[in-house]
Amino acid sequence: xxxxxxxxxxxxxxxxxxxxxxxxxxxxxxxxxxxxxxxxxxxxxxxxxxxxxxxxxxxxxxxxxxxxxxxxxxxxxxxxxxxxxxxxxxxxxxxxxxxxxxxxxxxxxxx
Amino acid sequence: xxxxxxxxxxxxxxxxxxxxxxxxxxxxxxxxxxxxxxxxxxxxxxxxxxxxxxxxxxxxxxxxxxxxxxxxxxxxxxxxxxxxxxxxxxxxxxxxxxxxxxxxxxxxxxxxx
Numbered sequence: 001x002x003x004x005x006x007x008x009x010x011x012x013x014x015x016x017x018x019x020x021x022x023x024x025x026x027x028x029x030x031x032x033x034x035x036x037x038x039x040x041x042x043x044x045x046x047x048x049x050x051x052x053x054x055x056x057x058x059x060x061x062x063x064x065x066x067x068x069x070x071x072x073x074x075x076x077x078x079x080x081x082x083x084x085x086x087x088x089x090x091x092x093x094x095x096x097x098x099x100x101x102x103x104x105x106x107x108x109x110x111x
Numbered sequence: 112x113x114x115x116x117x118x119x120x121x122x123x124x125x126x127x128x129x130x131x132x133x134x135x136x137x138x139x140x141x142x143x144x145x146x147x148x149x150x151x152x153x154x155x156x157x158x159x160x161x162x163x164x165x166x167x168x169x170x171x172x173x174x175x176x177x178x179x180x181x182x183x184x185x186x187x188x189x190x191x192x193x194x195x196x197x198x199x200x201x202x203x204x205x206x207x208x209x210x211x212x213x214x215x216x217x218x219x220x221x222x223x224x
Contacts, residue, residue, distance in 0.1 A: 034213075043202050043204070043218050044202075044213075099209070
Protein backbone atom coordinates (compact mmCIF):
# COMPACT_ATOMS: atom_id res chain seq x y z
CA UNK A 1 0.00 0.00 0.00
CA UNK A 2 1.04 3.62 -0.48
CA UNK A 3 3.06 5.03 2.35
CA UNK A 4 4.38 8.49 3.05
CA UNK A 5 6.75 9.23 5.91
CA UNK A 6 8.01 12.55 7.16
CA UNK A 7 11.32 12.53 8.97
CA UNK A 8 10.11 13.16 12.43
CA UNK A 9 7.00 14.10 14.26
CA UNK A 10 8.70 17.19 15.69
CA UNK A 11 11.79 19.21 14.89
CA UNK A 12 13.33 21.95 17.03
CA UNK A 13 15.89 24.35 15.61
CA UNK A 14 17.47 27.63 16.60
CA UNK A 15 16.40 30.86 14.96
CA UNK A 16 18.56 31.73 11.97
CA UNK A 17 19.44 28.13 11.17
CA UNK A 18 18.21 26.17 8.17
CA UNK A 19 15.38 23.72 8.83
CA UNK A 20 15.35 20.61 6.68
CA UNK A 21 12.25 18.44 6.54
CA UNK A 22 12.10 15.10 4.77
CA UNK A 23 9.30 13.36 2.92
CA UNK A 24 9.80 9.75 1.84
CA UNK A 25 7.32 7.60 -0.01
CA UNK A 26 6.88 4.02 -1.15
CA UNK A 27 4.54 2.24 -3.56
CA UNK A 28 3.77 5.47 -5.33
CA UNK A 29 4.80 7.13 -8.60
CA UNK A 30 3.87 10.77 -8.07
CA UNK A 31 3.56 13.17 -10.95
CA UNK A 32 3.96 16.03 -8.48
CA UNK A 33 4.61 16.73 -4.85
CA UNK A 34 3.31 19.63 -2.79
CA UNK A 35 4.27 21.12 0.56
CA UNK A 36 1.73 22.75 2.84
CA UNK A 37 1.93 24.60 6.12
CA UNK A 38 -0.69 24.14 8.82
CA UNK A 39 -1.08 26.30 11.90
CA UNK A 40 -3.08 25.10 14.92
CA UNK A 41 -6.83 25.32 14.37
CA UNK A 42 -6.50 26.21 10.71
CA UNK A 43 -6.53 24.47 7.37
CA UNK A 44 -3.35 23.68 5.44
CA UNK A 45 -1.93 26.46 3.28
CA UNK A 46 -0.11 25.66 0.04
CA UNK A 47 3.58 26.58 -0.13
CA UNK A 48 5.28 24.93 -3.09
CA UNK A 49 4.65 22.42 -5.85
CA UNK A 50 7.35 20.44 -7.65
CA UNK A 51 6.74 18.13 -10.58
CA UNK A 52 8.42 14.80 -11.31
CA UNK A 53 10.64 16.27 -14.02
CA UNK A 54 11.91 19.06 -11.75
CA UNK A 55 14.83 18.67 -9.37
CA UNK A 56 14.50 21.84 -7.34
CA UNK A 57 12.11 24.72 -6.70
CA UNK A 58 12.67 27.90 -4.72
CA UNK A 59 10.41 30.55 -3.29
CA UNK A 60 11.93 33.24 -1.11
CA UNK A 61 13.44 31.40 1.90
CA UNK A 62 11.95 28.06 0.87
CA UNK A 63 13.58 25.38 -1.25
CA UNK A 64 12.20 22.01 -2.28
CA UNK A 65 14.06 19.16 -3.94
CA UNK A 66 12.53 16.08 -5.49
CA UNK A 67 14.46 12.88 -6.13
CA UNK A 68 12.25 10.26 -7.79
CA UNK A 69 15.07 7.69 -7.64
CA UNK A 70 15.40 7.99 -3.87
CA UNK A 71 11.63 8.55 -3.59
CA UNK A 72 12.31 11.53 -1.42
CA UNK A 73 11.66 15.25 -1.18
CA UNK A 74 13.56 17.67 1.03
CA UNK A 75 12.02 20.93 2.20
CA UNK A 76 14.37 23.64 3.43
CA UNK A 77 13.62 26.87 5.26
CA UNK A 78 16.68 29.10 5.39
CA UNK A 79 17.24 31.81 7.99
CA UNK A 80 14.39 30.32 10.02
CA UNK A 81 12.26 32.56 12.22
CA UNK A 82 9.93 31.81 15.15
CA UNK A 83 7.04 32.69 12.79
CA UNK A 84 7.99 29.64 10.73
CA UNK A 85 6.88 27.41 13.59
CA UNK A 86 4.03 25.25 12.30
CA UNK A 87 3.28 21.77 11.03
CA UNK A 88 4.51 21.08 7.51
CA UNK A 89 2.80 18.48 5.34
CA UNK A 90 3.94 16.93 2.10
CA UNK A 91 1.38 15.62 -0.34
CA UNK A 92 1.70 13.43 -3.41
CA UNK A 93 -0.48 13.26 -6.48
CA UNK A 94 -0.40 11.55 -9.80
CA UNK A 95 -2.53 10.47 -12.69
CA UNK A 96 -4.83 7.67 -11.65
CA UNK A 97 -3.52 7.74 -8.10
CA UNK A 98 -5.09 9.06 -4.95
CA UNK A 99 -3.89 12.40 -3.62
CA UNK A 100 -2.31 11.61 -0.26
CA UNK A 101 -0.85 13.67 2.56
CA UNK A 102 2.01 12.73 4.81
CA UNK A 103 1.61 12.76 8.62
CA UNK A 104 3.37 16.10 8.95
CA UNK A 105 6.36 17.42 10.88
CA UNK A 106 5.84 19.94 13.67
CA UNK A 107 8.60 22.53 13.40
CA UNK A 108 9.51 24.75 16.33
CA UNK A 109 11.96 27.59 15.74
CA UNK A 110 13.40 28.71 19.04
CA UNK A 111 14.39 32.37 19.54
CA UNK B 112 -12.84 36.10 -3.09
CA UNK B 113 -13.63 35.06 0.47
CA UNK B 114 -11.88 31.74 0.09
CA UNK B 115 -13.41 28.38 0.84
CA UNK B 116 -16.26 28.72 3.31
CA UNK B 117 -17.31 25.95 5.65
CA UNK B 118 -20.15 25.72 8.12
CA UNK B 119 -20.62 25.11 10.89
CA UNK B 120 -17.20 25.76 12.40
CA UNK B 121 -17.98 23.60 15.41
CA UNK B 122 -20.53 20.86 15.85
CA UNK B 123 -21.29 18.85 18.96
CA UNK B 124 -23.83 16.09 18.62
CA UNK B 125 -24.87 12.85 20.21
CA UNK B 126 -24.22 9.42 18.83
CA UNK B 127 -26.88 8.36 16.35
CA UNK B 128 -27.72 11.85 15.18
CA UNK B 129 -27.39 13.05 11.61
CA UNK B 130 -24.64 15.57 10.92
CA UNK B 131 -24.44 17.75 7.81
CA UNK B 132 -21.32 19.71 6.97
CA UNK B 133 -21.40 22.40 4.31
CA UNK B 134 -18.86 23.86 1.94
CA UNK B 135 -18.77 26.68 -0.56
CA UNK B 136 -15.70 26.43 -2.83
CA UNK B 137 -13.85 29.30 -4.44
CA UNK B 138 -15.75 30.53 -7.47
CA UNK B 139 -14.36 29.12 -10.70
CA UNK B 140 -12.68 26.12 -9.09
CA UNK B 141 -13.69 22.90 -10.82
CA UNK B 142 -12.45 20.53 -8.11
CA UNK B 143 -13.75 20.12 -4.59
CA UNK B 144 -12.23 17.85 -1.95
CA UNK B 145 -13.43 16.64 1.44
CA UNK B 146 -10.81 15.63 4.03
CA UNK B 147 -10.87 14.37 7.57
CA UNK B 148 -8.04 15.05 10.03
CA UNK B 149 -7.36 13.24 13.29
CA UNK B 150 -4.28 12.91 15.45
CA UNK B 151 -4.11 9.19 14.79
CA UNK B 152 -4.69 9.10 11.04
CA UNK B 153 -3.59 12.54 9.90
CA UNK B 154 -5.24 14.17 6.90
CA UNK B 155 -7.27 11.72 4.83
CA UNK B 156 -8.96 12.36 1.51
CA UNK B 157 -12.57 11.21 1.72
CA UNK B 158 -13.96 12.15 -1.69
CA UNK B 159 -13.45 14.63 -4.47
CA UNK B 160 -15.62 16.12 -7.19
CA UNK B 161 -14.89 17.47 -10.64
CA UNK B 162 -17.51 19.78 -12.09
CA UNK B 163 -19.99 18.59 -9.45
CA UNK B 164 -19.48 14.91 -10.30
CA UNK B 165 -17.95 12.58 -7.67
CA UNK B 166 -14.71 11.19 -9.11
CA UNK B 167 -13.22 9.16 -6.30
CA UNK B 168 -15.02 8.22 -3.09
CA UNK B 169 -12.73 5.38 -2.10
CA UNK B 170 -11.75 7.27 1.04
CA UNK B 171 -15.27 7.41 2.41
CA UNK B 172 -15.06 5.21 5.50
CA UNK B 173 -18.43 3.52 5.23
CA UNK B 174 -22.00 3.84 4.09
CA UNK B 175 -22.82 6.16 6.93
CA UNK B 176 -20.95 8.85 5.03
CA UNK B 177 -22.34 10.51 1.91
CA UNK B 178 -21.40 13.60 -0.06
CA UNK B 179 -23.21 15.64 -2.65
CA UNK B 180 -22.48 18.59 -4.85
CA UNK B 181 -25.76 19.82 -6.31
CA UNK B 182 -24.14 22.81 -7.98
CA UNK B 183 -20.77 24.45 -8.52
CA UNK B 184 -21.01 26.58 -5.39
CA UNK B 185 -22.18 24.13 -2.76
CA UNK B 186 -21.33 20.73 -1.34
CA UNK B 187 -22.42 18.75 1.69
CA UNK B 188 -20.91 15.90 3.65
CA UNK B 189 -23.44 13.96 5.66
CA UNK B 190 -22.91 11.41 8.41
CA UNK B 191 -25.93 9.34 9.37
CA UNK B 192 -25.92 7.95 11.99
CA UNK B 193 -22.91 9.59 13.64
CA UNK B 194 -20.59 7.68 15.98
CA UNK B 195 -17.96 8.88 18.50
CA UNK B 196 -15.16 7.66 16.23
CA UNK B 197 -16.31 10.19 13.62
CA UNK B 198 -15.02 12.97 15.86
CA UNK B 199 -12.44 14.87 13.83
CA UNK B 200 -11.83 18.07 11.93
CA UNK B 201 -13.38 17.97 8.48
CA UNK B 202 -11.85 20.15 5.80
CA UNK B 203 -13.16 21.16 2.43
CA UNK B 204 -10.73 22.31 -0.25
CA UNK B 205 -11.06 23.47 -3.84
CA UNK B 206 -8.69 23.85 -6.78
CA UNK B 207 -8.64 24.78 -10.43
CA UNK B 208 -7.27 21.41 -11.41
CA UNK B 209 -6.41 18.17 -9.63
CA UNK B 210 -2.69 18.84 -9.77
CA UNK B 211 -2.87 22.45 -8.74
CA UNK B 212 -2.90 24.26 -5.43
CA UNK B 213 -5.67 23.24 -3.10
CA UNK B 214 -7.23 26.01 -1.05
CA UNK B 215 -8.54 24.77 2.25
CA UNK B 216 -11.41 26.07 4.29
CA UNK B 217 -11.14 26.68 8.04
CA UNK B 218 -12.58 23.25 8.83
CA UNK B 219 -15.48 21.97 10.90
CA UNK B 220 -14.55 20.54 14.27
CA UNK B 221 -16.98 17.69 14.96
CA UNK B 222 -17.44 16.08 18.33
CA UNK B 223 -19.78 13.12 18.62
CA UNK B 224 -20.62 12.23 22.20
